[in-house]
Amino acid sequence: MRFKELKGRLRTVQRYVAAVPRMHFTESHRGLRARLELLADKQLGAGDYFWHTLERGQDHDKPLFYHLPPGGGEDDVVVYTLNNLRDQTERYARWYHNIGVRHADRVGIFTRDGMASFVHFQALNSLGAIPTVINPNMNPDTAAKYLERQDALGVVVDAEKLGPLIAGCNPAKPFKFVASQEEMHAAPPAGPLPAVYPYRHGDRDPILISHSSGTTGMPKAATFGHRQFFAGKRPRLFTIPSGPEDKMLLAFPASHSSGYSYMMLATLLGLPTLVMESQAGVVVAEAMRWWKPTVVTAFPITYAEIVALGAEPSVASHVTTWISTADASHEAHVRELVRLGRHRVGGSWRPGSRYLDGLGASEMGMALFLNIHGPNTNTYNRCVGYPEPIVQHAAVFDDDGAELGIGEVGYLAVRTPTVTLGYWGDQELTQKSIHKGYWLTGDVGYKDAKGRFYHYDRVTDVISTRRGPVYSLTLEEVIFKACRFVIDCAVVGAVDPVDPTEFEPIAVLRTIDSVTITADELLTSINKALRKAGRHEIAALVVASDNLQIPLGVTGKVLKREVRSAFTNLLLSDDLQGAEIARTRSEQFIIRQATNQLPESVNGLRGKNKSVPA
Structure with missing residues (x-):
């Protein structure tokens, strides 16, 4: 190896090892030397990590993934070993090659079977083709249009969605093949493999197309490359607990880039992982009861539901680490979770766990800001922590x-x-x-003197009021803290009756079923908490019901554009059926200053700036 190359690899290793104290270094199924080799191997990427594991890993017949099918319980779990995964990957690859899938072809994967989706990902990459994965909650008509934009060669879809998907296709531009997941899974191994198998990827070869949550419209098709997608996995080789006693519960959608990311890590580290199909808090909590994970990975909405439903301490008795990504989590939920579980001090266990709160987006490959919470930490107020070591630089720009x-x-x-x-x-x-x-991540925030970053809002969700911009997430933060029975909350702008060119914040809430408080009482309580926190009061409150639900995207994020559309005239009209509504009795809204108030309007986001849409 040339000296310059060796020196470069050494610098890479040093950079990550230097971050280990902040990242809580742990032992692993693969020892320190093996992980350092993975870290320094510049040739390793998302397209060949599986074959690397097969070549260098051990215990190919040891259980690795435990798949919990929809509606199933402990007795319904299907176990996968490395050998199982290799055999299924090869079988799928033969099927694809036989039907004419070649290098750079896009193939849609639209299935609720998370393990099958993972096998499709590996099989298509082994041929140099590009899987374009679709969350099973997406509307089939939307999925058809989404795949059409990518000129997909074909699609594998669950049988129940086969008809609606075909109905949504453009008859002038049909897929070359459409197969049901059930048909493909039952097909016997047939046909040859390519002469070069598995395919050898170049640095920028695409290995995955993964859609965004669709919170701003038609989901965007983010493309991930062989080296690029793996780069974000390297720090996790040290941060994720993966010792001999560790087990992970994966509640990220397995068909999402985040699900693939942690399944790749589990494969590389030999970390036993329960793969969930449901992200509902009640289902995840029940699985935790018998799986007894030490690591839980999920989007914030899952954790919010677990907290709101009052998870018993016994459910999380073995948890040492909660991992979240996408939007930053709310303080009220994090504080409840870090009280649960356990952590080791010296040779003994103590109460309390840690929460790795990662701010990221589909486009970032992995979360790029990390805030580590514990039972004795206090870095909240929408703080998302420091940039990850892989980040070369993070900045804040004006208009x-x-x-x-x-x-x-x-x-x-x-x-x-x-x-x-x-x-x-x-x-x-x-x-x-x-x-x-x-x-540009699409987020609004700032940096403090210690180099920590804070997340205020999505750019599209900032509310333009007569008094300047209001950041919806800062209001939601207070609401969750003041009302522990709130499962989900969306603060959006409704047309201001005083000035129809501006907006006033309103809140749409989803609460647990047992709550008996009226909307008027809830509005009074929330505005009292907002005044105390130095925040802008809300002008109205809507409590969701069976007839009126908060719209969610395919990955569980609130679709604020739809909430805005539904309630944009709420302050101008009393006509809203199927919901309990409360409004303030005054057209004037008070903003009180407080010592802990976060900056509300600075530089490019000042005052009436229309570049920050409501």
């Missing part, structure tokens, strides 16, 4: 593209090798997301 200083609110951006290769077939949108080599 004009100038970098802002400490405490100034603007647009978050990162420069990192983990960011998506771009949006498939949409070069214009890709270019609009890049500024001076930084990827």
